[in-house]
Amino acid sequence: MPKAWQPKTWLVFIYKVSSDPARKRVFVWRRLTQLGALYLQQAVCLFPHTRGMKAELEDLAERVRELEGEATLLRAASMDAAWEKDILNRFNADCDTLYVKIREETTKLVNEIKREEDRQHFTLGELDELEEWLRGLRRRFEKVKQRDFFKAQGAAQAQEALTAAEERVEIFTARVEQVNRGQ
Numbered sequence: 001m002p003k004a005w006q007p008k009t010w011l012v013f014i015y016k017v018s019s020d021p022a023r024k025r026v027f028v029w030r031r032l033t034q035l036g037a038l039y040l041q042q043a044v045c046l047f048p049h050t051r052g053m054k055a056e057l058e059d060l061a062e063r064v065r066e067l068e069g070e071a072t073l074l075r076a077a078s079m080d081a082a083w084e085k086d087i088l089n090r091f092n093a094d095c096d097t098l099y100v101k102i103r104e105e106t107t108k109l110v111n112e113i114k115r116e117e118d119r120q121h122f123t124l125g126e127l128d129e130l131e132e133w134l135r136g137l138r139r140r141f142e143k144v145k146q147r148d149f150f151k152a153q154g155a156a157q158a159q160e161a162l163t164a165a166e167e168r169v170e171i172f173t174a175r176v177e178q179v180n181r182g183q
Helices: 022-035 051-066 081-118 124-147 154-181
Strands: 009-016 038-041 044-048 070-077
Touching (some): 009 051, 022 051, 022 124, 038 081, 051 070, 081 124, 124 154
Antiparallel strands (some): 009 044, 009 070
């Protein structure tokens, strides 16, 4: 017998912050984005209900009040399976979009490595730049994974692209070491 649908529990964060100065609103928007907010409408965000998320949102609500704004945190449950499926798809689509951007940036990194190899430009400075680029991509990937609550499909492809880029950087590193030892 199929398992009966069990509604998920959500946290709804509703806020109001003065647009003057804009930095207040931007601060709240950035923090909500970092936490993985799904905007249902302007200033109304949805999150999966976890202890950690509840604590984060309670802290943000306090910060909003310190900014002379208003914040309300509510707990809600899915009313039906179709709505919940749509919400899960929206969360995953948001993450998949970010994973695609990481893959695109990873492709640019690999293409840059190829250009430097073709130019025989095996310098420590170039290696530093490529390693920093790769570290930035790893950081972005980890941030997306933190907000990938429902295991979006794009995670595996982004991880594969990062692994391939890491291997290319390792090969480039070995070549830089070889060239610089010979000098």
